Amino acid sequence: MSIGLPQITYTPSGGGPTTIPFVWGPQNFEPYFAGRVHDNLSTSGAVRERVSENLDILISFEMNHLVVDTTMPGFGAFMAFALAGGGFQFYPNASLPDYYNCVLEDTDWHTKRNAPKKYASTFVFRILNDAKCPSDPSVVLRRFYGVTA
Amino acid sequence: MIATTPNWNAKNALAAKMPIFALTLAGQWGTSVAYTTHDLARWGVTGYPAYEPWLKTPQGASQTIDIVNGSSSMGQLQCEVVDCGGAVRQLIGTNVLEGSTATLLVGYPGLAWPDFATLHTYLVYKIIPTDGYTSYYFVCNDLQLLEKQTIYTHPENGEELCDGNPWYLCGTPAEIFQAITLFALGLSASQIDRATMTDLDSASEGIFAGFRPFQFAITKSFEAKQWLETQILKASGMYQVVLPNGQLSLRCMHAPAAGPTPVFAFTQDNVIGLPQWDRQPICNQMIWQFDYDGSQYGNYETFLQATSISLYLQGQQWSLQSDGLQTELGAFSYAEWVSEKMFARFAGVAPGIKGGAPLLTLRSMFMTLPVWTGDYVSLTLPLMPDITTGNLGVANRIFEVVDRQPDYANGQMQFKLLDTGLTGQPAASTWGSFVLGSSLAY
Numbered sequence: 001m002s003i004g005l006p007q008i009t010y011t012p013s014g015g016g017p018t019t020i021p022f023v024w025g026p027q028n029f030e031p032y033f034a035g036r037v038h039d040n041l042s043t044s045g046a047v048r049e050r051v052s053e054n055l056d057i058l059i060s061f062e063m064n065h066l067v068v069d070t071t072m073p074g075f076g077a078f079m080a081f082a083l084a085g086g087g088f089q090f091y092p093n094a095s096l097p098d099y100y101n102c103v104l105e106d107t108d109w110h111t112k113r114n115a116p117k118k119y120a121s122t123f124v125f126r127i128l129n130d131a132k133c134p135s136d137p138s139v140v141l142r143r144f145y146g147v148t149a
Numbered sequence: 150m151i152a153t154t155p156n157w158n159a160k161n162a163l164a165a166k167m168p169i170f171a172l173t174l175a176g177q178w179g180t181s182v183a184y185t186t187h188d189l190a191r192w193g194v195t196g197y198p199a200y201e202p203w204l205k206t207p208q209g210a211s212q213t214i215d216i217v218n219g220s221s222s223m224g225q226l227q228c229e230v231v232d233c234g235g236a237v238r239q240l241i242g243t244n245v246l247e248g249s250t251a252t253l254l255v256g257y258p259g260l261a262w263p264d265f266a267t268l269h270t271y272l273v274y275k276i277i278p279t280d281g282y283t284s285y286y287f288v289c290n291d292l293q294l295l296e297k298q299t300i301y302t303h304p305e306n307g308e309e310l311c312d313g314n315p316w317y318l319c320g321t322p323a324e325i326f327q328a329i330t331l332f333a334l335g336l337s338a339s340q341i342d343r344a345t346m347t348d349l350d351s352a353s354e355g356i357f358a359g360f361r362p363f364q365f366a367i368t369k370s371f372e373a374k375q376w377l378e379t380q381i382l383k384a385s386g387m388y389q390v391v392l393p394n395g396q397l398s399l400r401c402m403h404a405p406a407a408g409p410t411p412v413f414a415f416t417q418d419n420v421i422g423l424p425q426w427d428r429q430p431i432c433n434q435m436i437w438q439f440d441y442d443g444s445q446y447g448n449y450e451t452f453l454q455a456t457s458i459s460l461y462l463q464g465q466q467w468s469l470q471s472d473g474l475q476t477e478l479g480a481f482s483y484a485e486w487v488s489e490k491m492f493a494r495f496a497g498v499a500p501g502i503k504g505g506a507p508l509l510t511l512r513s514m515f516m517t518l519p520v521w522t523g524d525y526v527s528l529t530l531p532l533m534p535d536i537t538t539g540n541l542g543v544a545n546r547i548f549e550v551v552d553r554q555p556d557y558a559n560g561q562m563q564f565k566l567l568d569t570g571l572t573g574q575p576a577a578s579t580w581g582s583f584v585l586g587s588s589l590a591y
Binding site (some may be wrong): 040042043044047048050051052053054129130131135149 | 417550
């Protein structure tokens, strides 16, 4: 088992496929269920019906060291694309073929200064519920840590 | 009840469920398209057609009936489809979809596509973009939309309806309903529920077989829906129901000869909270006018439910006019028969019921969605007052569904249930018999 670095691939309008390699690993990489559910409790209290619209999977992580003149421009162009609603492929581990079709859940992009030329930012990706979608967030974590099983 | 398969029922009965909705559009633009709320392949649905998973869970379409006035609301369904990559914009920009058949289905993960249950079959009325233009609303109406047409011409000769070219219509309420929908409106036989209409007219039911009291001579234009409701349905204690498959059907406030058979049991395990109570207005006076000669009514008859009037010292007067009711065809006895049935349910004299017929607004779980307007259902609730005894708790009380308001988006249903007064009565009950116009009961 070896932790790898994620990767983002997207295709901007009028351009070809563009890859954002992660030079540094993300921190607090946390995939999680964000269920859209409605609960009905019966009068008797003996039955609780849960009607699920979907059990969506979101991934949140932080990038603490986006460097102004190296990694930041790539992320900036990606954010311009993704904030406008563009879909992209997210590889939790670039050394593995597994990827998920995602969209950006964030509606804005704030960076926080950490050090000269180094800025931090948080990201939340929504995995689209298509055929590539994992069954649960632990699958994303396993791929992130290089586990293929 | 909505037609469902055993596989569907098994999934629907689960306490944890993920309903998958599908909107299919098929019509005159020569192809069909299906939008779903989920990726069918991902959720193990088999045998599905081509689809796009761009549909948002719809609110659903409600249907309300007014038994006393013979009227039914027109159902409207609004489905929002996300405009993925502009594909919906392209579709509606290059095809005429209005007027197409829109079918809303619901299924569950792991089911075969043929197991999906049809919830609504409507006509696409208009398509409009949402505020941000990121999706489109498909606004659909039920088939009663076609009844909103005004009939100007004689269906048999195509000439304008006038004094010199009257359209003579005779028959039972169901026969006249069929004549209007099939001949005047030009609906196909598959768009109406002929089987139920045949049942209503069957001799074994004894409801309308004994009477063919209507004979119209229509000499001027009329709006079909309003005409049917005021001239035929109200005067017969009937109302329209739009079935899940889109068909126009008829129901009668008089129970079938075999008695009302509840198709679903509401219990404290599928009801949410406690039902809200209201009462149907007491109806104990009915004034009929018939024998219309083209300018005025030649006869009238008044029926009073004396027991109800003496009990409540008040009541509501129902006025009924039908241009087609004719004395020589049995209008007097027909009016008496309908009045008796109406009084039995709405005069506050049904066995044990004190006051107007109870009308409950009930919220229930999503699993109750197969219940349909016009259905007979039973209700068992230990916490509900039993007005027939003064005790707490009712068991297997029989109600008629007069309003169905789904909230698919929030996974809940709401119904209005009207007490039938038939609970505990023998089959083929006629809610007790009274000598009309007197205070005697037998």
